[in-house]
Amino acid sequence: MTSTLLHAVPIALGDRSYSIAIGTHLLDQTDTFASLPKGSSALIVSNTTVASLYAQRLHDVLAQKYERVHLVTLPDGEGFKTWQTLNQIFDVLLEQGCDRKTILFALGGGVVGDMTGFAAASYMRGVPFVQVPTTLLAQVDSSVGGKTGINHPLGKNMVGAFYQPLLVVCDLDTLKTLPPRELSAGLAEVIKYGPIADLEFLDWIEANLDQLLARDVQALAHAVQRSCEIKAWVVGQDERESGLRAILNFGHTFGHAMEAGLGYGEWLHGEAVGCGMVMAAELSYRLGLVDQSFVQRLKNLIRKAGLPTVGPVLDNQDNAGRYLALMRVDKKAEGGEIRFVVIDGPARAAVRTAPDALVREVIDACCIPVQ
């Protein structure tokens, strides 16, 4: 089958610029990787789930370009985003005598991408790498921004680097094997870009949600493209996350509390973000920044995308207190102050604090199932 490149999103970051290729059958085509520098060896990093589906195909294509193509298959799951797993990548690199020109290929979802990126950032103080995200979440989220890292027993993503890939390949065919729950989780991050930056895109998502859920290639291609473009626009202005970039965390402050409170893996990240956006919209409303109809509109879309809209109860005694405590230890908090991303106008987000009492009202309202 011939490949079809539907979109190419350029990410302009000076001498670290790269391109996101979005299309079908990209994985099997030598053309896809034509722009990469030559080198004597390549290493594909994948996980047990994805490797069995796609590693051989990627291996066969890369073997036409690189003398030696190695593969390391990591265990699957957020719980394995640890130093011990990362070290498996270093072990293979060193055992195989890989030098500074070895290119790493991250074939999998966000966990594989984050770990491969950090391994590339750190091996011999930096070797090139390519992202081949195989989940919708990874395609729209990890493709742009250069965030890499691992978890520490005391906190998520606490150890890592900002490090840019040479190329990102979003092969939409890989989304066909994605479990429905993970497709919905990816849609949460797609939806996010509407309220924070582009109301036309929000309209488009509403109009095309059925096609997206049916994995229509043209619809997915546009969703990935537009999400990457918006993220690139934001990150391009704030690569090291000192200001504007924080708006990308819309829904994440509440969401992280859910993930941490439930135990990581109970809810998918995208599910927590979906539900977190409902809370963040509710907070925006109670701060007088948006009207009730906006909250309802976003909530309906999130529900139709197959995501939870009612927050989990994390503590039967003092649920809001538990949310607040968890949000205060978030990486984005500063000196114990929680910084919320709110919507303060059409397609405009802002970062601000809010009185605890108001946040408690939001949590109480959003954790009780009401229509």
Added chain:
Amino acid sequence: MTSTLLHAVPIALGDRSYSIAIGTHLLDQTDTFASLPKGSSALIVSNTTVASLYAQRLHDVLAQKYERVHLVTLPDGEGFKTWQTLNQIFDVLLEQGCDRKTILFALGGGVVGDMTGFAAASYMRGVPFVQVPTTLLAQVDSSVGGKTGINHPLGKNMVGAFYQPLLVVCDLDTLKTLPPRELSAGLAEVIKYGPIADLEFLDWIEANLDQLLARDVQALAHAVQRSCEIKAWVVGQDERESGLRAILNFGHTFGHAMEAGLGYGEWLHGEAVGCGMVMAAELSYRLGLVDQSFVQRLKNLIRKAGLPTVGPVLDNQDNAGRYLALMRVDKKAEGGEIRFVVIDGPARAAVRTAPDALVREVIDACCIPVQ
């Protein structure tokens, strides 16, 4: 006692520029740290040897600027430059709730500097850090270049980052407690800058070697300043080590083979570099690039500095073969080709390969004690 700032060497790296302060009594002065940004907390990273000598003094000064000043004391020695030790730094940072504005202070030699720098590069994907090197080697070598990292069981410095400090403070008083062997090891890296870049500096070292060995403050200040200036000039042209910067490895290719072959810690890094420079000079001579008198001059200086000039026998059967095998797996080797830094003119270094047979002659000549 009042502090005396004898030199300030500016390191120009765009928005990552910083300054190296060289002087006496710098450690105890608030002025020394006046340029640093405010923040709620600081973490001093040191080792068991250095902490007992200087950590309290640094702590007391920093406590005037930062609300909370934490200390983590690592075990002393190259053998502890591991992920496990690095993780002790992350543990403290997370246990103490340190945020992205926490400043790390590396108080110690190269191992402490490398690990603290990598911890700073990776914690929350990057927090600021300050180098306070307390060995001559660290003052002239780790102050410039931004190399940070840890060892992997399969190779030295294999995992790390290029990451620049906000400030480097070389307090020459800390050199008074340095064991004589470590002073000599530091002088090896000072001497190195002569043949590769500055013959006047080589003359100066020869004329002032006695003062340096006697730890005369003015002599040490000039040695540290000029070494940092030369290194900065080289690194400024090649921050990511793609070309010119390789000349800083004069003596290191042979030296690394000695360290690896003897087992790390047997010889100090500077001792191996000292002896490695004799071999690299001998190779330069046998390649027809310098004359015999230059080799003898450098050898005399290295011997007078208290460093070994006769290479260790690493294998009784095939010593040269063992050196060659070890040099072929060096990080700087490319596709198994050993790249030697040679002197190819007055104060001019170049990187090149050499026939194995010639390298064998050099090793044989330099591992037999002759006058």
